[in-house]
Amino acid sequence: MAEDFEAYRGSVTSTGNDEEPTRQPADVPHEADDRGAGEDHRSLVEDERLTRLLGGERPSEEAARRLADATALVGDEPAARPRRRRAWRRSRRAQQARLDAAERDARALVERILSPFDxxxxxxxxxxxxxxxxxxxxxxxxxxxxxxxxxxxxxxxxxxxxxxxxxxxxxxxxxxxxxxxxxxxxxxxxxxxxxxxxxxxxxxxxxxxxxxxxxxxxxxxxxxxxxxxxxxxxxxxxxxxxxxxxxxxxxxxxxxxxxxxxxxxxxxxxxxxxxxxxxxxxxxxxxxxxxxxxxxxxxxxxxxxxxxxxxxxxxxxxxxxxxxxxxxxxxxxxxxxxxxxxxxxxxxxxxxxxxxxxxxxxxxxxxxxxxx
CATH class of the missing domain: 3.40.50.300 (P-loop containing nucleotide triphosphate hydrolases)
Structure with a gap:
């Protein structure tokens, strides 16, 4: 009965109706989330999960370029050499390949974590x-x-x-x-x-x-x-x-x-x-x-x-x-x-x-x- 739990109600938000705690977004049953309503929605959900796993925003193209430049600056080659357009492009492609590989690995982890069961x-x-x-x-x-x-x-x-x-x-x-x-x-x-x-x-x-x-x-x-x-x-x-x-x-x-x-x-x-x-x-x-x-x-x-x-x-x-x-x-x-x-x-x-x-x-x- 509801009165049995009164002592433990604590800070669980009430609607004014003593029968149930407020359904905060995290409390709403997931059957009502309309998950899987389309590929676009699924992609957005997966992107959100991936961002959480990676711990921040996915690097933008500009951020990737700056990171590639910084890597070239402190790497084994002299700092002046990456300024050549061809070398800069190679550095950028290599950095993008590393970013792509990291994202693929993260997506593979997410897929495993989402393994279904009955x-x-x-x-x-x-x-x-x-x-x-x-x-x-x-x-x-x-x-x-x-x-x-x-x-x-x-x-x-x-x-x-x-x-x-x-x-x-x-x-x-x-x-x-x-x-x-x-x-x-x-x-x-x-x-x-x-x-x-x-x-x-x-x-x-x-x-x-x-x-x-x-x-x-x-x-x-x-x-x-x-x-x-x-x-x-x-x-x-x-x-x-x-x-x-x-x-x-x-x-x-x-x-x-x-x-x-x-x-x-x-x-x-x-x-x-x-x-x-x-x-x-x-x-x-x-x-x-x-x-x-x-x-x-x-x-x-x-x-x-x-x-x-x-x-x-x-x-x-x-x-x-x-x-x-x-x-x-x-x-x-x-x-x-x-x-x-x-x-x-x-x-x-x-x-x-x-x-x-x-x-x-x-x-x-x-x-x-x-x-x-």
């Missing part, structure tokens, strides 16, 4: 140690999928130890996962669920973890299955930001119920050993299918650490489906709210590669967990 998909993001960037990877993956795809995307903070996922976006709701669990039987539809979520500009929605240390209620295995099943009725993509390890009841329930695993590790020997142990443990516990289809994220790579990236990625390559390297980014190191637009282009590109790798897994049939 039903709903659940993805667990896990790690064996704290401080490796698991929550950061969760929110960046969620931002990318939500901003490019037409699906409703929700990220659930399933960390039992004061998870911080909700602090990575602007908070709209004071509710948390336990509050939702208490009232899950009264939830009728998506608009009831919106009282328990906070939504970022990317359209990603987040459900917070409990933060009151006096609240000693834990989420059991059956509780977690109930939450995941209810959320999957109204969200086609669900990301679960797990606690460290896989032995707690809640995390074990998530592993049982998800379609894919994303495992985050730091580029350190101890972290790599711990993740290898986790993967072997999962194989021995009957989750070999998840391990074989998993994506390992090597997060926070820095050029000055002397880490052999190829060897590190090669270590995991025979065990999992894909390994993605994400560079260190000062805007992520500080924590707090996260926005793709403030990241370095190389970081955005790496997260897009991660989103594409996850979307590649959508081709597999939906995995049948205990609650299915």
């Amino acid at each position: 039903g709903a998909r659940r993805v667990a993001v896990a790690s064996t140690k704290g401080g490796v960037g698991k929550t950061t990877v969760t929110v960046l993956l969620g931002h990318t999928l939500a901003s490019l795809r037409d699906d409703r995307v929700v990220a659930l903070d399933a960390n039992p130890d004061a998870g911080t996922l909700a602090h990575r976006i602007e908070r709209e709701s004071s509710a948390n996962a336990v509050d939702l669990l208490d009232l899950v039987g009264s939830v009728r539809d998506y608009y009831d669920l919106r009282h328990f979520t906070s939504q970022a500009a990317s359209r990603l929605e987040v459900i917070a973890a409990p933060e009151d240390p006096r609240d000693t209620r834990g989420i059991t295995r059956s509780d977690m299955h109930e939450l995941l099943d209810r959320l999957s009725l109204d969200y086609t993509l669900l990301l679960a930001d797990c606690g460290t390890g896989v032995t707690t009841a809640a995390t074990r329930a998530i592993v049982e119920a998800v379609d894919q695993l994303v495992i985050v590790t730091a580029p350190r020997v101890d972290s790599v050993h711990s993740v290898t142990y986790m993967l072997r443990w999962l194989e021995g516990a009957g989750f070999g299918d998840l391990v074989a289809d998993a994506v390992v994220v090597v997060n926070g790579l820095r050029e000055d650490t002397g880490v052999d990236v190829e060897a590190l990625m090669g270590h995991f390559a025979p065990i999992v489906r894909t390994v993605v390297a994400v560079p260190w980014d000062c805007d992520l190191a500080r924590g707090g709210t996260t926005d793709l637009g403030y990241l370095r282009a190389s970081t955005r590109h790496a997260i897009a590669q991660l989103a594409a790798a996850v979307a590649d897994g959508f081709a597999a049939p939906q995995r049948q967990g205990p609650g299915s």
Whole structure:
């Protein structure tokens, strides 16, 4: 009933009608978007998505010319030589070819990220140690999928130890996962669920973890299955930001119920050993299918650490489906709210590669967990 959710209404905008929150543009069901109404419209949508992925305006012809001139000026050839018309044309053609190749690569990434699927998909993001960037990877993956795809995307903070996922976006709701669990039987539809979520500009929605240390209620295995099943009725993509390890009841329930695993590790020997142990443990516990289809994220790579990236990625390559390297980014190191637009282009590109790798897994049939 609507009165059950009154305490969590918070800053969810109301129309004056207490039955539903206002349908902001991001809240309107996508069936009403009239997507696919013509090739021109589809092209505009794809161009908008590509611009988001590239992180800005596509270079104009004049910008490309200036960039080509600047490249020639600081390149191996003497600065005077590119002034010759023929050399300038060659430089411009080469620069345009690089721009065209970058755009083709970006479009290919977008096409992979937009891979279709039936039903709903659940993805667990896990790690064996704290401080490796698991929550950061969760929110960046969620931002990318939500901003490019037409699906409703929700990220659930399933960390039992004061998870911080909700602090990575602007908070709209004071509710948390336990509050939702208490009232899950009264939830009728998506608009009831919106009282328990906070939504970022990317359209990603987040459900917070409990933060009151006096609240000693834990989420059991059956509780977690109930939450995941209810959320999957109204969200086609669900990301679960797990606690460290896989032995707690809640995390074990998530592993049982998800379609894919994303495992985050730091580029350190101890972290790599711990993740290898986790993967072997999962194989021995009957989750070999998840391990074989998993994506390992090597997060926070820095050029000055002397880490052999190829060897590190090669270590995991025979065990999992894909390994993605994400560079260190000062805007992520500080924590707090996260926005793709403030990241370095190389970081955005790496997260897009991660989103594409996850979307590649959508081709597999939906995995049948205990609650299915």
